[in-house]
Amino acid sequence: MLELKGVHTHYGLSHVLQGIDLRVGKGEVIGLFGRNGVGKTTVIKTIAGWLSPSSGQVLFDGERLDGVSADQICRRGIGLVPEDRRIFPGLTVEENLRLGQMQCPSRSRAESRRRLDDTYQRFPRLAERRRQMGTTLSGGEQQMLAIARVLAGAPRLLLIDEPTEGLAPMIVDEIFELIGKLAHEGTPIVLVEQNVHRALNLTTRHYLIERGQVVAEGKSADPGDRQALIGRISV
Numbered sequence: 001m002l003e004l005k006g007v008h009t010h011y012g013l014s015h016v017l018q019g020i021d022l023r024v025g026k027g028e029v030i031g032l033f034g035r036n037g038v039g040k041t042t043v044i045k046t047i048a049g050w051l052s053p054s055s056g057q058v059l060f061d062g063e064r065l066d067g068v069s070a071d072q073i074c075r076r077g078i079g080l081v082p083e084d085r086r087i088f089p090g091l092t093v094e095e096n097l098r099l100g101q102m103q104c105p106s107r108s109r110a111e112s113r114r115r116l117d118d119t120y121q122r123f124p125r126l127a128e129r130r131r132q133m134g135t136t137l138s139g140g141e142q143q144m145l146a147i148a149r150v151l152a153g154a155p156r157l158l159l160i161d162e163p164t165e166g167l168a169p170m171i172v173d174e175i176f177e178l179i180g181k182l183a184h185e186g187t188p189i190v191l192v193e194q195n196v197h198r199a200l201n202l203t204t205r206h207y208l209i210e211r212g213q214v215v216a217e218g219k220s221a222d223p224g225d226r227q228a229l230i231g232r233i234s235v
Contacts, residue, residue, distance in 0.1 A: 001026050001188055002047065002078075002157060007056035007066075009039075009046045016042045018212040019056070024157065029179075029189040031203035031220065033196055033229060039212040040192045041083060044159050047190070048080040049073040060157070074103055079155030083162040083192075085146040087134040094130040096149050103153030115152060122178075123148050140171030147178065158182065158189045165194065176202065196233060200226055208232060 002024040009017040016039050024030050032040045045051045049070035058065040101112050120127035123144050164172040193199040200220045208216040218225025
């Protein structure tokens, strides 16, 4: 479904990604793991078009995405939940969700309303706060809103960057439960997460990134692959 071939990405003169190769199949949840600053978020942003690769190819259903604008990539079905959530200031929870629905302009008004109702059923806490300004929510509620806003656009592939960072343990449980439900529903996901042990219970396969390169990959259900990953991150 998604494939990166020899992708290099720069921040100015800084050569961050140095020949990344990875793939995501339909229904897979892929974990990107590694220490801070190794390029995991850069991989996510390059896929989403927030950064343009210097060379290499990003393919989605066989079509090239490298060089395509971020908004066009979003409309093609790739949704990004960024690390900093980016809740729109001055807008209510519902207005943030309606902006997410703008990625599907062909929907009828009735369909948009039904989808919004479905979102509130999935996120009852957001339903209770639908008239509240999004930036006044707690950190955990803002993370739920960021995920819900992307889901409102019915993405075919979901990119989630550090969803539990800085959240209380109870909220972390809720976020992992939500991602688990999305995975069970067959939503393809690329997940960047520092809580490796818990994330491995959600992922199908994983990649270890060091210094902008994939240095290992494995099946998350394989005890040997899991131990090898955890051992290398812990060193």
